[in-house]
Amino acid sequence: MSVSEAVATEDTGDRWEAVRDLPPSAKLVAKVLDYNETLTQSQLAEETLLPPRTVRYALSRLEEEDVVESRFSFSDARKRLYTLSI
Numbered sequence: 001m002s003v004s005e006a007v008a009t010e011d012t013g014d015r016w017e018a019v020r021d022l023p024p025s026a027k028l029v030a031k032v033l034d035y036n037e038t039l040t041q042s043q044l045a046e047e048t049l050l051p052p053r054t055v056r057y058a059l060s061r062l063e064e065e066d067v068v069e070s071r072f073s074f075s076d077a078r079k080r081l082y083t084l085s086i
Contacts, residue, residue, distance in 0.1 A: 029048060066085065
């Protein structure tokens, strides 16, 4: 099952509406955050098997659409923690 199909089958309203027109990498990152609540960029790269640069791009697109929220990590201020906000 593709990420698009997974998003479509789980869709119960327009929760995923903001994600529909985004690139597949952004959809994958959103879905992984949906399952894992909060992850760093490097953890997202590990989980999705995407290159770090692609994860950065996906996160920036998701932030533009207000789909993810980010905050600084208390344990390491150099890292940001990402959470799905939809």
